[in-house]
Amino acid sequence: MIPFNHLGWIFKTFGPVIYPQSVRTSLCNALSTLSPHATVLDVGGGTGVMCEFAYTCRDDLDFTAVDPAEGMLKHAKAYVKTHKASAEELPFEDNSFDMILMGEALHHFNDIDLALKETVRVLKKEGGLFIYDFNVNTFKGKSICTMEKLLGEPGNFFEPYDLQEKLEKYGFRSTITKHGWRYTVDASLAL
Template sequence: MIPFNHLGWIFKHFGPLIYPHTVRRSLCRFLKPVSNKASVLDLGSGTGIMSELAYACRDDLHFTAVDPAEGMLKFSAEYIKIHKGNAEALPFDASSFEAILIGEALHHFLDVDKSIREMVRVLKNEGRLFIYDFDSSTFMGNALCRVEKILGEPGNFFAPEVLKERLESHGFSVHISQFGYRYTVSAQLL
């Protein structure tokens, strides 16, 4: 397993560098229709990079971060409420969030379908979901998947169309944007 609990400082200072400007712009577009002062969940947040990128677009939103590694969470910005937890059993009431952000974390979830059910549970009606991850159908995405599995991680990487179908089966409408070996998902509960 990757020792995330001991890598917070590295992720805090170097993690944002791997988020291309195209992905950052995609995140800002995703957030435009979100209500003022809405609650947003950064799931598998690590140090809260997705919340920080989202805050740069919308500083009126209320950010909550969930990650199993306290060593990552302690590096989150002061405006982010932090919770130790995992995606398969979120510590929140139903309909708590208007949007969920997942940045390079879905492939670490142990049970992706159970995690998606939890996302559906905590999202409000017509809630929105943004995912940024690596495309396992590309050479680079496949290589990253193999390396993570060697390191003992679940390596739940998806080709965009496969993830699209999985999310649609849970009641989302889904739009995929491809960025080389990376992609974003912009989804909304129907």
Template sequence: MMPFNNLGFVFKHFGSIIYSKPILDDLCLFLHGFTDKESVLDIGAGTGVMSEFAYRCNDKLRYVAVDPAEGMLKYAPPYLETYIGEAEALPFEDDSFDAVFMGESLHHFHDIDAAFLEVVRVLKNGGRLFIYDFDKGTFLGKSIYMMEKLFGEPANFYEPSVLKEILEGYGFTVKINKHKWRYTVSASL
């Protein structure tokens, strides 16, 4: 397993470089229409990189982050409420959030089914989900998958069409945007 608890400094200063402009445009589009009364949960937030980008798009929301590595969360921006926890057992009440983010975190979850059941549980009726990850069906995506496996990570990487089917099984309406070896998912319940 990768020692994420000790990698906060590295991710804080270098993690943002893999967020390309099309990914950020998708994120801003996803946030369009949200108001200052709504809250967003960033699951597997690490240092809060995705929330930082989202905050630039809409600074009126309540941003909440959860990650199992306290060493990552200590580098989160001050406007981000942080909680230690895992995607498979979120420390929040039912119907707590208007939206959920997963920025390069899905592939680290140990139990995908439990994680998605938790997402559905904490999302309000009509809630939305935004995922950014690497496409296992591409050369670079397969390379990252192999490297993650080498480090002992779960490496739950999906081709976009497969992830779309999985999410539809949980009741989401799903839109996928492909960006070469990466993709974003914008889904709603």
């Protein structure tokens, strides 16, 4: 397993450098549809880097991050509420959030189906889901997947269109944008 609880300072320092500008632009585009003061949950939020990027374009939003590693969460900015929790068991009421973010996190979840059920449960009707992850159908994506599996991580990486198909089964309509060996999914719960 990757000891995220002890790696907070590394992610705090290098996390922002790893995020391509085009991913930040896609994130801001996805957030642009939200109403003022909408609620946003960053699942597997780590040090809250996605919330920080989101804040640069929408500082009016209400940010919450969950992560099982408190050593990551403790680096989050003061405007991000934090909860120690996993994607498979979110400590929130049904219909709580307008948008959920997952940045470089989905492939770490132990049970993707349970995590998606929880995502749908806590999202409001027509809520949004923004995912940023690595494409396992590329050399770099495959290499990271192999390395993470060797480290004992679940390595639940997807080819983007397979993930799109899975999301459809949970009621999401989505658009994929490729960013080289990485991709983003901008999805919303269909009625």
